[in-house]
Amino acid sequence: MRGLPLAWALTCACACVPPIAAAQGVTAASAPAASVAGSARSFLDEAKRIVDAASRSVTPWSGPRTGPRAQPDKHIAVLAEDLRNGGVLGVVDGMLEAAKVIGWSVKVFDSEGLPDLRLKVLESALASHPDGLIIAGADARSLAPALRPFADRGIPIVGWHVAAQAGPVPGTPVAMNVSTDPLEVARVTALAAIVQSGGQAGVVVFTDAYFRIARDKADAMAAVIRACSGCTLLDMRDVAISRSRELMPDTTRALLARYGKRWTYALAINDIYFDYAAPVLTQAGIPDGGLSMLSAGDGSESAFLRIRTGTFQTGTVAEPLNLHGWQLIDEMNRLFAGESVTNYVVPVHLVTADNVNADGGDRLIYDPANGYRNIYRHIWQRP
Template identity: 75%
Template sequence: MRSFLLALSCACLLPVAAAQDVVPPPLPVAAAAAKEFLTAAKGVVDAAQRPATAWKGPRNGPRAQREKRVAVVAEDLHNGGILGVIDGVLEAARVIGWHVKVFDSRGTADLRLKMLANALSSHPDGLIIAGGDAHALLPALGPFAERNIPIVGWHVAAQAGPVPGTPVAMNVSSNPLEVARVTALAAIVQSGGRAGVVIFTDSSFQIAREKAEAMAAVVRACSGCTLLEVRDMAISRCQELMPGATRALLARYGKRWTYALAINDIYFDYAAPVLTQVGLPNAAMAMLSAGDGSESAFLRIRTGTFQTGTVAEPLNLQGWQLVDELNRLFAGENVTGYESPVHLVTADNFAEDGGDRLFYDPANGYRDIYRRIWQSP
């Protein structure tokens, strides 16, 4: 499987001009290569759909640093992923004994800076950023660093771990490039290698740009698939723009558009109603998201309403991880660097690991493990 992913990465990074200069192989060879590609893709997708494995995160660490005041600055509480993470933070905070205050930026640049300033004025012991871009927020994060207020974030950079060049000590996330690749491969497998794809992204965030580029590269590597368009649309303006964009794309591509991929489920919250209104059958369009596994996404998958997959983050678990990482910083210790495994939710595995409650919650005992680390009841 590792060799397949390496080969796929190489194929995806082949320059367009070079790809055009390559003489196509004879038809039987091309057909065999396409079959091999599809078989390997199915192996990756099947592995991503397996139930949650045993806990591979930290098992040791500092006991609870109690009575801390923590500010949480959310990019947009209308985003189901962000809301799920904050629910996890609040749940963990009750266990560890912290006081949490949430500030909502509502997806706008001006409010991001204002909410960070308000968070600083609340005199927190620590800061959690839920969504956003750590580098874009850097000017507003400086005053926190100057006051030695530790900072952790969720989906604030393209990779999990410390964010270089910023005071963010830990970005909690799955591997976004693997999330993107699994999403695109799932579309390829579901289509039998014949997907006509439109990708939705928000170029104002580095993590979103890199996810979209990774999905596009995988689609291009599929000889029978067509990348119709990469549509750049601000997540904060989905409600306003997505209905019109969906109608325009249907008019432009017609039956050629069979798969919609997105860097976040929220795009489909506003696309699915339009598809229903125009009378498109559920089987005519499949939607798959490279994050985050929102409640509405789970509902669409359960009911078979266009969406056929989401690479769901373990949002509640990641909320607990944010609290644990911050607790380690309060205690003067290093962060764990733990990265959540990639997990694809489809109709086949929907009921496992929390799906019956409309979110992905791994049954790996993480709550009890963190309680033992913190020595909290």
């Protein structure tokens, strides 16, 4: 799933000239039609291979199996970007589950997606005298000045979806950003739209420009769509996640009025956009097969329901939210013990109608059946 195939998908158009032909001076305009068609077939074949691999059942646990035992009597403050967001809520639920096992107390502070409130709740979190801070969904670099007081007091910080890449966040005191590879998530999402459409998708991309991770995911999806000669990138819309309920209905109506039947695929950086777009599509008389939605995160309950019932949404690259909550607790435990973080990145998984009932899908979540709970219990030496 990593490396050459995805990079190739970003840089090679469906009708691109093979590198050897290009080196010999053959241009796309002068290339024989059969060669162009062959390139398109090769692109679609490679896209299908990548999508099929991402859709398979979960592989055995590939994360850590050793680490420090549970550090006792810790109090954790959690900054939740917005608990109305299914991704943030799922991760917080996983943290609470893992914290109970490891024996820690947790206090959650919800910023409700409001910039001013983020700073206020961070002040409240600091005033609670935590041993550690976990950030769920807020942008680490934007918060860097407000995080300095935690760092000055030696309070370790880890986060979920707080930067564009997994791992430590340069320029901030965040020791570990827990995430799947956001660019790989974005590429798989866009490639799934290409495969489902047979290379003929008319696409609108939804993002939230406040978040670097969202901008990067949207740009990656757009690049993949542009690489498909039979596809059309119709529009990219910047809609604040925190205002999606307010903005998406009118945005959806405007897009339908502008593009009509040319709009066949909606790609988004989060499922929440579709919560408010789907009812508008139904009201407009669009049949379920008339417009397909695919999300580059997070695998919300409503997304699973739409996929199971065939109501517009045909895919979500679901985050293992509960698992990520456990990983956040484990990374924090390692920091308390004076050890390094793991830098573990969970493989990308695409949920579609064909696999929606597996790996927790019967409970409307993506919860890999790889035994991660027992593995973390064993690492922490907890019953």
